[in-house]
Structure formats: structure tokens, C-alpha cells
Amino acid sequence: MNIPESNYPRLVIIGGGFGGLQLARTLKDKRFQLVMLDQNNYHTFQPLLYQVATAGLEPDSIAYPLRKIFKHQANLIFRMAEVQKVNTETKIVSTNIGELEYDYLVIATGSKTNYFGMQDVAKHAMPMKSVAEALNLRSLMLQNFEKALLSETQKEQEAIMSFAIVGAGPTGVELAGALAELKKHVLPSDYPDLDIRRMSIHLIEMAEEVLPPMSDKASAKAFEYLERMGVTLWMGQSVESYNGETIHFKKAKPLASRTLIWAAGVKGNLVEGIDGSEIFRGRYKVNAYNALEGIEDVFAIGDVALQKGKEFPSGLPMLAQVAIQQGKNLGLNLISKAQNKTQKEFEYKNLGSMATIGRNKAVADLGKLKLHGLFAWFVWMFIHLIALVGFRNKVITFFNWSYNYLNFDRGVRLIIRKFEKIEH
């Protein structure tokens, strides 16, 4: 793969997400040769993908070139590559651009959409795990309104303007809220000859509440916000099948909807050749040091790793903050190991969780502090702005948010590349 030789041990990191990034930063100027592989040349700030999908932000606000992140880190080499296979015996990673030996391997490949084996849903539903998928969703949504204009019957128009979201975790809730705001503030003036009241937004959740992992107070408040904003809530419902036109539920009447957005689950992005430690939802079981047991010098961090934690007997949640903390701990442990010092077991520090539903409407659980409304919304914005990589991205996002807030607008209603769903 044309990687120069080095006197230091080579640590290959697969994936430039939250975990991989933090690990690489922790090892800056340390005695390792880091090689980061990612299929994209940028880091994606996934928590804001839904804003790309709903025309609030352009990709450049939430994606950041990986080469730029590491331009002052001399011990890191980046290659845009798709990993095809790992051989843990010979310690070789095979990719579409060649092979690479490693001394240590860290799998930080994150997660992908999990359709739980439902092939019809996988075929017809829209995922939203990458920038390209978010852009597809943006195009499809806007195309739907253009299509609705041409529709002769009210029934068809309503099906075209129906948006069903499965999964009321933060992604589903935030997406539903953003669509409700588009409906209220943007679409009526964009489509004066369309009766936008016929648009409907459905949020479908298997549990009996929205935002199940959050506090009861946050769930109740989010439910109230969504209801007030006109989102139809289907609690305790799960999808049985979807043919691109009609959603069939396990215990409710069918719903006609041409767009089904799947935010109901993810599973680890596994790497071929690494076996033996897989369990729940296809995540790699790791020990307290994020090492894969039984395989030498291979680690996993972030969504793809399944690590037990206090209060989390079935594994830590798949969240950015877990990945970041694991990346840091693993980096420090690798340094300690090289110096023959004691390594530290990973301990997850829950910094809290939050979700935004709409203007002035957010919920936040920060330890014992439960916030909602305007103040929670400011905290949400502040934390997300701070977390964005790069000064330029912070400023552009801040400006876009301020502009959208003041003008009740969404600036990026562009269909740059048309997206057509597979015909059935």
C-alpha cells in the first residue's frame, strides 16, 4: 500500500469516526506509526445528519476532511480505502488499494442500519446513516412535493406527502420535529397551490414512549412537543412489512406512505476475517481494555464494540461519547503498555443525553438535572456547535441556525441529484 517503513510499531485504525479520531489524537507525537483507513475522506458528525436531510445544513457543515484534521500530526498516515478482510494470523489488512501489515489493529468502524432481516423494508425504506443517504432523503422529500402537485386524487397526494419514521430514538425524534417545522414554516409558501395540511408525519416506536433510554420526564415532554407540532405518534407499534406504498403493522391498521425512514436500529459494521467474539447485534465483544479476547493485538472501540459497563450489563450504548471515551482510554493504555506501566480499565462517564424537537423545544438529561424547553434547546445547540470539528464549520452552522431561526426558513431546499426509489 506504499506506506513508508517506520521504527515504531504500526497501529492501523479502521474508521475515522468519533472513536478513531479521538484515539489518533491521543497518540499524537507518541512512538507509534498510525495508519488510518476510511472509505470516505471525511469525518461525519452524525448527530446532525438529520439537518442535512431536512435542508437545514449543507454537508460541509457536518463533514470535515480527515486529511485536514491530521495535517499537523506527523505520525499519522491517512488512506482512503475499503477494508475487505483482516488476517489475524499473519496480521495483514486487505483493502481495495492493497495490503497492509499491522502491529496493532483497532476496529472503529461504527455501525450500519439494521433492518432485522426484513428484506422488503431494506429494499424500500430510506436509511440515514451517511451524508450521501441524508442527501438522498433530502432529494426524495423535495421530489415528493413536486410529485404531489401532479397528483389527481387526494388519496394519492396524501400518500406521497406522508412521511413515516420508524424508531423514536434521538434521530427519529429530531427528524420528525424537523419535518413538522418544514411543514409549518417553509412548505406552505413554497407550494402555494398544494394543500400542505395533507402532509402527515408519523413516528413509529416499538416501546411505549419516545426516547426510551432517556428519563421519563424527558420522554413525556418530547411526546408532548411532538404531539403539539402535529406529529402522529404510533407508540407500542412495530412494522411487519413495507412494500414501498403501505406499511403493515403487527397490531394496527395499515398506513399508506410512500416514504419510510428507518431509524429503528443499527448493528456493528463488522470486518471480514475477525470471528469468534461476536454477539448481540453483531458487535465485537471486548474486555475492559477494549481488546478482542482470544485475538492478539486487535481492539474495537465505539459502536462496533460491545463492552459491559456498570448499569449496562448487556453492553454500553452506541453513542458518540462512549466511542470518544474509549478511543482516549485505549490510546492512553497503548502508551502505558509501551512504557510497561499499568493499563486502566475503561470506565464510562455518562455526560448526559439530549434531543431537540424544534424551535425552543429540546429535552436534556444531565445527571440529576432534567431540562426542557428553551434553555435545554440552547444547551443542545451550544454543545453541538462546540463538538463540531473546525472553526469554519462552527461559524457556518451557527449562522445557518440563526438565519433559519430568525426567518423560519431552511436554506438548502436543493435537489442536486435526483433520487429515485427502486420501483417494485
Next chain:
Amino acid sequence: MNIPESNYPRLVIIGGGFGGLQLARTLKDKRFQLVMLDQNNYHTFQPLLYQVATAGLEPDSIAYPLRKIFKHQANLIFRMAEVQKVNTETKIVSTNIGELEYDYLVIATGSKTNYFGMQDVAKHAMPMKSVAEALNLRSLMLQNFEKALLSETQKEQEAIMSFAIVGAGPTGVELAGALAELKKHVLPSDYPDLDIRRMSIHLIEMAEEVLPPMSDKASAKAFEYLERMGVTLWMGQSVESYNGETIHFKKAKPLASRTLIWAAGVKGNLVEGIDGSEIFRGRYKVNAYNALEGIEDVFAIGDVALQKGKEFPSGLPMLAQVAIQQGKNLGLNLISKAQNKTQKEFEYKNLGSMATIGRNKAVADLGKLKLHGLFAWFVWMFIHLIALVGFRNKVITFFNWSYNYLNFDRGVRLIIRKFEKIEH
């Protein structure tokens, strides 16, 4: 097509470019039912497309939703549609979303890349006339550097890192300058293990000078800037063939280059069914009122129209300002006609022309005033910012330019969708 009936005559405008936009605005609140058709749902500010291609701006800075532009214009109906055919006898426009009768028809379809019949060039060269094409070019360019890293031989590496631009009009000159700045300021730190000196930028022009329509002084200065920035200038040269790997010239030795960007010519975007008045470069010949002679109630404005003007016996240039002025004049004439007043012949007022080559480097011909350097550069930026549609776009573009200027950076080095050239 589901367009409501109206008591006013229906004016169908094909195309939401500079001309169509100005025409529609001129007829705001007048007694016409305007129907605008465009294959995209946005207006493209084409003069800045090259900045999208060179990672300086995101599409949302230079594209503006057409529905948003007209949201306060009650007499305009927009439909995203591709026009397939016009029947000038029955006065019907056929599109992919149905048929539409017109009382007046205005063709404002602009222009498309002209390969002058060279099929191999059409197949292997990269055009840059739309947002999607500019994004393809951005992806390809960045992918080339990733590929160059994997290359074993210097010869291959140089071919991959060679960018040839054909046509030294404003687009070609601005693109060459932007690539030279990427080479100098951005790529060396992005690709520390690549010898960026092997990257080459070639500007190929049939005439003996760059920016042929501009003053001799502007041409000479632009030439000097480009040369100083390391662009290889091929003056008086034209391309005979291109197979995706090697450019063959009519009178020079071949050049190995994997990327050929074609900015050498455009031709009118003709509409099927309108015949009889076509001449040079496939533009519709129009009279002094922008009417197509011999066809009733059909007009053409902008790039697609060929109108003779003072000092322009073979037709006015294909420029935004011509389209804008024609759109305005036609609008006023249609109002006059409805009021049985005298119509005004079109008279082109040349507001000057300019091109930017790099930081602090631009040339401008403003009547007798010939500017170059820092001041011309400021004028160029000011005029382009003012001309951008929408406050948000102006601010975001201004911020991006300031940021890029101060940091010698380009923020949008993202390969969101990979672009692969056709294999040969």
C-alpha cells in the same frame, strides 16, 4: 399539468437562469399568468461554479431554490419539468409531467457544453456547466490525489496529477487559477507523502491570448498572473483527440493527462419542435424584440438567443448580463404590447467584464477603465457577492471567502459521491 385557469394570458418561461428570472421579476404583479419550467428546482449562479469544483464553496452558496425566489410572486407558478417538445401550431409544450398550453412562450434554456462533434472528447472530458458536474469534478480531482499516492511510477503519478483545461475564457482562466492555488496552499499539507510538485495545470487555448474577448491589457495581465502561478499555457493550440489518457494536439506534441476539463465552448440548449430560425452554434435567431421570426408568440432570451447588436454583427456574447437585460426588455415590451404601447428594441449595454485568477489577482475592463491586481479583485468579489441571490448566500459566501483568504484554505474537500470516468 394541473395548472389553474386564469383570465390573463399565459406566458410559459422555459428555464430559471439569469434571463428567465429577470423576465419573471419584471412581470411581477402584471396581468400575466407566468408558468416557469425548469429541470432543477433551483437557480444556478454559474459564474461561481468553478469554486464548487475547486472545493471553495458548497452548492447551497451558488444555488437558490426557485420556489423561494418566487414565494411572494402570486402570478408565477413553478413546475420542475423537463421540456420534451413544443408544438408552435397548437401552442402546446410537452414535458415529462404533462402538457401545457401557452399564449406566449419564452425560451430561456441557456447553453450546454459544445464538443464541436468530437465524440472521444465528449466521452472522456469533464464538463462544468451544472452543479452536479462541478461536484463530479471536485470528487474526481480529490480522488486523483488519493490514486496518485498508490502509483508506483513517477510517469503515472504525473499523468494522474495533470489537469488540462481547454478554453481560456473566464471559466478556464478562473479554474486554472483556483487549481494553482490549491496546489500551492492546500495540497502539500493534505498529502505530506506526495510530491505535489509533480502536479501540473495546463490551460489550452486556440487563440493566441487568454481571455480573448477582453482588452489586450487584461489578457496580458491574466497571462502574466497565470504564468507566475505555475500554470502551463498552451496558446494557439487546439485539441484533436483525447482518449482519457493522452491529449493529442493539432500542432504540438501529445500531453499525458488523466483529466481534461472542457471549457472551450457552448451551444444553445435547443428545444425540440422549434425549427427554421437556427443558425450559428445552435442558437435561435431572434429579432430586436427577441421574437423568433416566422413563429408567432415565441421568444428567446439569453445564451440560446442569437441577436445581432452594435459591434456584435455575429451575435451578442453568451453572458449573464445579456440575458438579464434581454429578460428585462422583453418583460417591459410584453407589458407595453398588452397596453398597445410602442415596444422598445433591445439595446445591449456592456457593463464590463472581469475575471479573477487568484488571491489579489483579477482583471477588469469597465468601459475605458482597465483594472488589475488587488483593486480589480475586490471589485470582482464585491460584484459577485451583490449578484448572488439571497442574503444568506451572500453572507455564507463572504464568510467562506474571508476564511479561505485568511487561512490559505479551501474548506470543502469532500468526496461525497465518488465519480468514476468511463473506462475505455
